[in-house]
Amino acid sequence: EDQVTQSPEALRLQEGESSSLNCSYTVSGLRGLFWYRQDPGKGPEFLFTLYSAGEEKEKERLKATLTKKESFLHITAPKPEDSATYLCAVQASSSNDYKLSFGAGTTVTVRA
Amino acid sequence: ETGVTQTPRHLVMGMTNKKSLKCEQHLGHNAMYWYKQSAKKPLELMFVYNFKEQTENNSVPSRFSPECPNSSHLFLHLHTLQPEDSALYLCASSQRDRGHSEQYFGPGTRLTVT
Numbered sequence: 001e002d003q004v005t006q007s008p009e010a011l012r013l014q015e016g017e018s019s020s021l022n023c024s025y026t027v028s029g030l031r032g033l034f035w036y037r038q039d040p041g042k043g044p045e046f047l048f049t050l051y052s053a054g055e056e057k058e059k060e061r062l063k064a065t066l067t068k069k070e071s072f073l074h075i076t077a078p079k080p081e082d083s084a085t086y087l088c089a090v091q092a093s094s095s096n097d098y099k100l101s102f103g104a105g106t107t108v109t110v111r112a
Numbered sequence: 113e114t115g116v117t118q119t120p121r122h123l124v125m126g127m128t129n130k131k132s133l134k135c136e137q138h139l140g141h142n143a144m145y146w147y148k149q150s151a152k153k154p155l156e157l158m159f160v161y162n163f164k165e166q167t168e169n170n171s172v173p174s175r176f177s178p179e180c181p182n183s184s185h186l187f188l189h190l191h192t193l194q195p196e197d198s199a200l201y202l203c204a205s206s207q208r209d210r211g212h213s214e215q216y217f218g219p220g221t222r223l224t225v226t
Contacts, residue, residue, distance in 0.1 A: 007225065034214055041219075041222070042220065043116070043204075043217035044155075067180060097160050098206065099157050100215060103154055105152045
C-alpha cells in the first residue's frame with residue numbers, strides 16, 4: 001500500500017525566514033509526485049508534478065525537489081501570503097485508476 | 113478558479129435527511145473523483161469515474177451514492193448520514209489519457225450532520 005508522510009505537521013516562520021517541508025513516500029513504482037497548496041475552507045490548488053529523482057521545479061518563492069524516497073518543498077524568503085497547508089501526493093505507476101495517495105499536510109504560518 | 117465548481121458550498125443536514133452534492137468541471141477532462149477531508153487526516157478517496165464508468169469504490173458506506181451522468185457532471189447523493197460523516201467533500205477532475213496527470217479540485221462542500 002502506498003504511504004505518504006509529511007513533516008513537520010506545522011511550521012511557523014518569520015517573514016523572510018526560509019525553510020523546507022518534507023514528504024517521504026513509499027510506492028510500488030512512482031508515476032508522479034504532486035504538491036498542492038490548500039487555503040482554509042478551499043480546495044487544494046495544484047502547484048507541481050515531479051516525475052523522476054533529481055527533478056526540480058520552481059514557482060515564485062517555492063521550489064520542489066525529488067529523490068527516490070522523498071520530496072522537499074523549499075520556501076525561500078516567505079511572505080504572509082504563503083501561509084497555507086501544503087499537501088503532497090503520490091501516484092503509483094501500477095495504478096490503473098490514476099488515484100492519488102495524500103499525506104496529512106504541513107500547515108505553514110508566516111508572520112509579518 | 114480551477115474550473116471545477118461545487119454546490120452547495122455549505123450544507124447542514126439531519127441524520128434522516130436526503131441531500132445531494134453537485135460537481136461540474138469545465139476543463140474537458142474525462143475522469144472525476146470524490147474525496148472526503150476530515151480535520152488532521154489525509155484526503156480519502158471515495159469514488160473514481162472514468163468516462164462516466166465507476167472504476168473505484170473505496171469501501172464507502174452505502175449511505176453515500178455517486179452518480180455520473182456525463183464526463184462533466186458528478187453527484188454525491190446522501191441519505192441517513194451519521195455525525196462522523198461531517199467533513200469537507202471535495203470533487204476533482206483529471207485527463208487520464210496522459211501518462212501522469214494532476215487532479216484539479218473544486219472548492220468543496222462543508223457538510224455538517226446534526
